[in-house]
Amino acid sequence: MSHKLTSNSLNNRPLKDETKLLDTLFSTVVKFSPKLLIAILILPVLGGLLGVLLPAFGWLPALDRTQFGLQGFQQLVQTPGIAQMIGLSFFSSIVSGLLAFVITLLLLANYFDSPWLARIQRLLGPILVIPHAAAAIAIAFLITPSGMIARLLSPWLTGWQSPTDWLLPHDPYGISIILGLTLKELPFLLLMTLGAIAQPELNIKLQAQYRVALSLGYYPITAFFKAVLPNIYPLMRLPMLAILAYASASVEMPLILGPNTPPTLAVAIMNWFHDVDLSLRIKASSGAILQLFITLSVLFTWWLLEKLTQAISSKSLSNGQRTYGDLFWSKIINIFTLLLIGFIALALIGMVFWSFAGYWQFPLALPEQWVIMHWQSALLQVQTPILNSLSIGLVATSIALILTLLTLEFEKQNGAQLSRFSSVIIYLPLMIPSIAFLFGLVWLQEAVHSKATFINVALAHLLFVLPYVFLSLATSYRLLDSRYAQVAASLGASPIKIFLQLSLPQLLMPIMMASALGLAISFSQYLPTLLVGGGRLNTVTTEAVSLANGASRRTSAVYALIQMLLPAIAFSLIWLISMRKKRQKAQVKLNNKTASYITKVNR
Amino acid sequence: MSSVFENNSLQIKNLTIMRQQTPLLSLNETIKGGDVLTIMGPSGSGKSTLLNWLTGMLPKEFQADGQLYLNDANITKVASYQRNIGLLFQDALLFSHLSVAGNIAFAMPKGDSKTRAIKISQALSDVGLAGLENRQPESLSGGQQARVALLRVLLSQPKAILLDEPFSKLDSQLRQETRQLVFEQIRQHQLPVIMVTHDESDAIAANGKVLHLKTPQQDI
Numbered sequence: 001m002s003h004k005l006t007s008n009s010l011n012n013r014p015l016k017d018e019t020k021l022l023d024t025l026f027s028t029v030v031k032f033s034p035k036l037l038i039a040i041l042i043l044p045v046l047g048g049l050l051g052v053l054l055p056a057f058g059w060l061p062a063l064d065r066t067q068f069g070l071q072g073f074q075q076l077v078q079t080p081g082i083a084q085m086i087g088l089s090f091f092s093s094i095v096s097g098l099l100a101f102v103i104t105l106l107l108l109a110n111y112f113d114s115p116w117l118a119r120i121q122r123l124l125g126p127i128l129v130i131p132h133a134a135a136a137i138a139i140a141f142l143i144t145p146s147g148m149i150a151r152l153l154s155p156w157l158t159g160w161q162s163p164t165d166w167l168l169p170h171d172p173y174g175i176s177i178i179l180g181l182t183l184k185e186l187p188f189l190l191l192m193t194l195g196a197i198a199q200p201e202l203n204i205k206l207q208a209q210y211r212v213a214l215s216l217g218y219y220p221i222t223a224f225f226k227a228v229l230p231n232i233y234p235l236m237r238l239p240m241l242a243i244l245a246y247a248s249a250s251v252e253m254p255l256i257l258g259p260n261t262p263p264t265l266a267v268a269i270m271n272w273f274h275d276v277d278l279s280l281r282i283k284a285s286s287g288a289i290l291q292l293f294i295t296l297s298v299l300f301t302w303w304l305l306e307k308l309t310q311a312i313s314s315k316s317l318s319n320g321q322r323t324y325g326d327l328f329w330s331k332i333i334n335i336f337t338l339l340l341i342g343f344i345a346l347a348l349i350g351m352v353f354w355s356f357a358g359y360w361q362f363p364l365a366l367p368e369q370w371v372i373m374h375w376q377s378a379l380l381q382v383q384t385p386i387l388n389s390l391s392i393g394l395v396a397t398s399i400a401l402i403l404t405l406l407t408l409e410f411e412k413q414n415g416a417q418l419s420r421f422s423s424v425i426i427y428l429p430l431m432i433p434s435i436a437f438l439f440g441l442v443w444l445q446e447a448v449h450s451k452a453t454f455i456n457v458a459l460a461h462l463l464f465v466l467p468y469v470f471l472s473l474a475t476s477y478r479l480l481d482s483r484y485a486q487v488a489a490s491l492g493a494s495p496i497k498i499f500l501q502l503s504l505p506q507l508l509m510p511i512m513m514a515s516a517l518g519l520a521i522s523f524s525q526y527l528p529t530l531l532v533g534g535g536r537l538n539t540v541t542t543e544a545v546s547l548a549n550g551a552s553r554r555t556s557a558v559y560a561l562i563q564m565l566l567p568a569i570a571f572s573l574i575w576l577i578s579m580r581k582k583r584q585k586a587q588v589k590l591n592n593k594t595a596s597y598i599t600k601v602n603r
Numbered sequence: 604m605s606s607v608f609e610n611n612s613l614q615i616k617n618l619t620i621m622r623q624q625t626p627l628l629s630l631n632e633t634i635k636g637g638d639v640l641t642i643m644g645p646s647g648s649g650k651s652t653l654l655n656w657l658t659g660m661l662p663k664e665f666q667a668d669g670q671l672y673l674n675d676a677n678i679t680k681v682a683s684y685q686r687n688i689g690l691l692f693q694d695a696l697l698f699s700h701l702s703v704a705g706n707i708a709f710a711m712p713k714g715d716s717k718t719r720a721i722k723i724s725q726a727l728s729d730v731g732l733a734g735l736e737n738r739q740p741e742s743l744s745g746g747q748q749a750r751v752a753l754l755r756v757l758l759s760q761p762k763a764i765l766l767d768e769p770f771s772k773l774d775s776q777l778r779q780e781t782r783q784l785v786f787e788q789i790r791q792h793q794l795p796v797i798m799v800t801h802d803e804s805d806a807i808a809a810n811g812k813v814l815h816l817k818t819p820q821q822d823i
């Protein structure tokens with residue numbers, strides 16, 4: 001509003017009709033984009049939930065079932081092993097969440113004031129964009145009886161000359177699932193926490209209070225737990241809940257690492273939905289509702305644990321005890337950190353070895369023969385999946401970017417952030433188990449006879465890409481100095497001109513980062529691609545998952561590596577561009593310095 | 604509160620702090636228990652850096668050469684959490700997750716919780732804050748927070764105290780009162796004190812040696 005006033009009062013020349021039209025169009029688009037963004041997120045999720053809720057209670061016109069009833073739930077209860085499925089889902093998510101949380105705290109506590117924290121952050125950061133499926137495959141290869149761990153320990157320690165049958169992976173207790181989930185959740189939680197405490201004001205306060213605790217005689221780890229953690233836990237809660245919600249209903253990890261008889265509930269639901277026996281769809285829908293309750297009870301359990309810990313520990317916070325064996329724990333954490341990094345490195349190296357391995361007898365740690373055959377044959381077959389991955393990713397990410405930028409522009413023009421309601425909605429697809437609404441979504445799409453597979457899949461990806469793109473761009477956009485825009489407006493620039501020629505160029509790097517993140521998220525989607533695409537649209541990720549449990553380990557390794565390479569390429573491009581920009585800036589600075597030096601000398 | 608250490612002292616021997624090979628400051632001082640050494644100097648002259656060295660928290664951008672003795676024990680290489688040197692900053696830096704009593708209890712040595720509670724109440728009423736045990740730190744005024752921070756340092760039984768512009772956020776009336784209280788308490792405990800300040804009146808009130816740091820030469 002104020003832009004227009006100033007521009008008109010300063011420049012009395014009449015605006016051309018064309019630009020006027022463009023301006024009105026732009027302001028209309030900007031005005032509607034927040035609503036569109038919310039609608040795109042909320043309609044499929046709610047519609048999908050409805051599309052699960054109705055069949056869950058027996059209403060499925062496609063099968064001529066139009067009577068409400070509880071048969072679905074009855075069948076569900078009578079399923080053999082249902083209690084085990086529930087237990088597996090519940091405990092694997094709680095335990096993995098708890099482990100990721102505890103490890104994050106130990107790393108923070110031990111390295112809070114040390115340069116190692118930043119180093120660990122840089123080491124673990126890339127794992128964030130490794131798709132769950134690829135990570136699961138890497139871990140499966142590591143812990144399997146003929147995997148790298150067994151090879152390194154044999155025969156000198158174990159005495160094994162051939163792979164011995166041990167529990168992992170696919171163990172009935174879900175230990176492998178827990179291992180996979182923990183390793184994948186840990187970097188997420190750590191990076192989210194570090195991002196949150198990097199806010200300048202908070203960071204200064206935390207550092208100062210930590211030092212106060214040290215000066216009062218508190219040993220470093222105890223100082224962290226007693227003086228720092230209570231202040232940062234509130235910032236960890238939301239990412240923590242997101243992790244738990246995801247873990248309780250994830251499909252890729254249990255599919256690749258979990259047991260089959262019975263599997264986790266989410267995997268079972270997926271199998272029922274895919275059964276040729278269509279009547280199982282009713283049971284599957286009831287299962288999806290049950291899944292929602294399990295996820296809720298996992299979140300509730302976390303809340304209970306939080307309250308319990310608070311109640312137990314509140315007294316000891318100020319009991320004056322300065323150390324709880326800090327020096328011992330510090331050593332343990334150092335060793336653990338080394339093991340952790342070694343474990344991850346070994347998993348990745350093992351996968352590279354497998355992808356190039358020819359003949360590779362058991363206890364040997366290195367392949368006896370190196371071949372590129374697996375890559376060659378995979379590359380021949382993977383072209384279509386790669387093209388599909390790329391095109392779906394590009395479409396979903398572009399839509400997400402445009403919507404996000406317009407919505408943030410709306411915020412800026414109106415000088416207000418999104419309402420609380422809208423901010424919660426943005427998290428919705430991350431918090432509601434996708435298995436609980438994606439089937440409903442498919443059913444809805446079938447109901448309206450939408451046959452455009454590609455668009456359907458891209459829109460389903462958008463649900464998961466949009467939240468991340470929004471979250472990653474929002475901070476930078478909101479920090480953008482509005483004085484530039486005010487100056488430009490006072491010089492007569494229209495809002496669209498300011499948006500295109502001022503705001504966007506200033507945000508180039510954050511936009512690139514958000515795009516790479518969006519692409520990485522889209523590349524890693526398994527369930528939406530599989531379900532919404534109805535198996536007709538194969539991406540690298542769906543191929544990798546379907547190969548993980550059957551095909552040769554070597555082919556599977558190649559696919560998992562390709563899965564990791566796609567986001568890695570996206571991020572490397574961004575990195576290269578940012579380095580170039582930095583060098584240009586340094587060049588400009590140098591030139592300025594030289595210039596000022598020359599002027600000085602000349603004077 | 605009559606714990607008197609006759610031979611309390613803080614001794615800085617031949618200290619030189621450097622940043623990127625350029626010396627920032629050099630110092631050679633002994634502060635006896637109950638004495639206050641006031642350090643003044645322009646911004647950037649290295650006052651906070653000196654305090655950081657004294658607490659064992661010198662950022663790695665600096666190199667230091669010299670020895671630090673506390674009550675005749677060489678603590679140059681001792682970790683910050685084992686130095687027994689208390690800190691008081693311009694911000695009270697109270698823990699917002701603990702009550703007023705909790706903040707003080709945090710600093711006290713371990714012990715019977717009843718005895719601790721009695722000591723806390725006693726200390727609070729000594730500085731005119733009787734009955735505020737269960738308040739949240741944020742709900743206190745700036746002057747009250749400063750006094751709680753002082754109690755927190757004193758009840759941790761430090762062997763020396765460092766003050767970094769401790770009164771600069773208080774208005775002049777409050778400043779005088781708080782200052783008086785701090786010096787009174789510190790003298791009672793016979794602790795050696797180093798105070799950094801920009802304010803002449805602080806230096807006068809401290810009634811001790813005043814050291815002026817110079818701005819280090821800048822490389823242009």
Ligand SMILES: Nc1ncnc2c1ncn2[C@@H]1O[C@H](COP(=O)(O)OP(=O)(O)OP(=O)(O)O)[C@@H](O)[C@H]1O
Pocket residue numbers: 622644645646647648649650651652653662664
């Ligand atoms: N972590 C650090 N790394 C590198 N240089 C630093 C660091 N901390 C401070 N400096 C520099 O060291 C010099 C001394 O800083 P210091 O904070 O000790 O000054 P000061 O005397 O306390 O100033 P003020 O009165 O403004 O508090 C300054 O030039 C400052 O920029």
Ligand SMILES: [Mg+2]
Pocket residue numbers: 650651652
């Ligand atoms: Mg300072």
